[in-house]
Amino acid sequence: MSGRLVLAAALGAAVLAPLVAPTYQALLMLPFMAYAVALLGLNLLFGYTGLVSFGHALFLGIGAYTGAFLTSVFRVRSMEVILVAAAALGALVAAPVGALCVRYVKIYFGMLTLAFGMVFYTFVLKFYRLTGGDEGMPFLRPALLGRSLEGLSKIDYLVGPYYYYSLAVLVLATLVMWRIVRSPFGLCLKTIRDNPTKAETLGIGVARYRWYAFVISAVYAAVGGALLGPPTGNVDPTLAYWTQSGNIVFMTLLGGFASFFGPVLGACRSSRSGG
Amino acid sequence: MILRAEGLRKLYGEVCALDGVSLAIDAGEFVSIIGPNGAGKSTLINVLTGVLRPTAGAVTFKDRDVSGLGPARLARLGIARSFQLVQIFPDLTVLETLQAAVVSRLGRGTRLFASLAADREVQEGAIDVAELFGLGEKRHVPAKQLPQGDKKLLDVASAFALRPELILLDEPTSGVSTADKTTIMESLVSASKRIGVRAIIQVEHDMDIVFAYSDRIIALHEGRVLADGPPAAIEADRRVVDTVVGRRARAG
Secondary structure (H helix, E strand, O other): OHHHHHHHHHHHHHHHHHHHOOHHHHHHHHHHHHHHHHHHHHHHHHOOOOOOOOOOHHHHHHHHHHHHHHHHOOOOOEHHHHHHHHHHHHHHHHHHHHHHHOOOOHHHHHHHHHHHHHHHHHHHHHOHHHHOHHHOEEOOOOEEOOEOOOOOOHHHHHHHHHHHHHHHHHHHHHHHHHHHHOOHHHHHHHHHHHOHHHHHHOOOOHHHHHHHHHHHHHHHHHHHHHHHHHHHOEEOHHHHOHHHHHHHHHHHHHHOOOOOOHHHHHHHHHHHOOO | OOEEEEEEEEEEOOEEEEEEEEEEEOOOOEEEEEOOOOOOHHHHHHHHOOOOOOOEEEEEEOOEEOOOOOHHHHHHHOEEEEOOOOOOOOOOEHHHHHHHHHHHHHOOOOOOOOOOOOOHHHHHHHHHHHHHOOOHHHOOOEHHHOOHHHHHHHHHHHHHOOOOOEEEEEOOOOOOOHHHHHHHHHHHHHHHHHHOOOEEEEEOOOHHHHHHHOOEEEEEEOOEEEEEEOHHHHHHOHHHHHHHHOHHHHHO
16 A cells, blocks of 8 residues: 555656656656666566566667657658557567577676677668768657647647656556556566576476567667657667666666666666666 | 387486486376386486486487477476475465466466456466465465475375376485375375376385376386386296385285
């Protein structure tokens, strides 16, 4: 019960923040909410399945670049379309990458994911004509729920509609993940984390479940990546660099991967300290 | 015939752990596999349950060739096992451990958005098995906090929660007190009847338990079947007495 009160208070504070907090503080909440979505997914893999990915910046990058491509090349400005496309592309890339990576565990899994992350980083850095290389690509202001909101100043847009949009996505992502970890699927992941040999003899296909967790976590990271784009208005390769993968693992550790909301707290601490 | 193994051979590099082992298990049998350390007992269990792939030979389960199938697929086909060294999920409670087995048996593991707590069939199935093995009162205790005997019992109980047709138990009473040994054996025998397990194979070193519970005993030595027969015949077999059973049989 006290947990629910804390949660309600935190949600209330998040709703009121743009109205009562200084603009700078409200702006800091935007990367927090984007990273929190990504970290909910990363923790399904880390805290619930027992696999530490050092390459999840790959999916942050995919999400962010999907938004940049859609808005600046294909003139698609709907944030809903961007989020769905980012999630779909994240899943599409995660399917073969995950199929290869989940055959390994521990440091071998971590190194493989890191390698795939760096392949993507190199791709966006070197394909200058396509991605803008180290200068990156513009992520034009997306329309929210069909409203273009071009008349607002950038700050008003970010601490107003975009803030609440991001908060709604975070709440939705949290509810979905809450459901997933409390489902039969979530229980199977926990058995794999605790003892894969025993899980296998109970009929739980370990590799298959690890793959599912990998793809779901990639979808979350891609959605988080897409949310990161509008505040800066530009997406560049540093978002896909290995240090970014390290950052999100660090955020998860900072908040505590053993609890559901730990990574969200980690994202909050990290974002507010500028990390 | 529920299980048949023919010409099983398993090599670890130059070392031959199983050398042409053949056996057949009928429905209704409780079969014990005995042998000195290094005879190949655990390797045989691991090959029969898909943990190890045989170098040569075949395993058929209910007339279906299951050689080379992994443990997860064999578990779904109806073969369950427990381990010599206790295998538990340390951070899961007794109930969650049994729920995982029931979820797997019912094929509900991929239900992403279903509520586990609201699934009555899973909840009741898990509680039933917990009660059957005397773990009902400890169902909310994390497995890592259980005493050693209860950990062993949970390992065995989770295999039974799959409602298998055939169960293979690798030293089900190893590492537990004498009092716990009887509890475990009585629990698993009564659970087999209640759940409808068609055959049990156990690897066991405790000859009192082997002779008290087995319908048939298979003695292994240096990777080969030394003898295969009812307890009385095994007790009277001089080769088995000399290599495996030792003084107990001589005294008897």
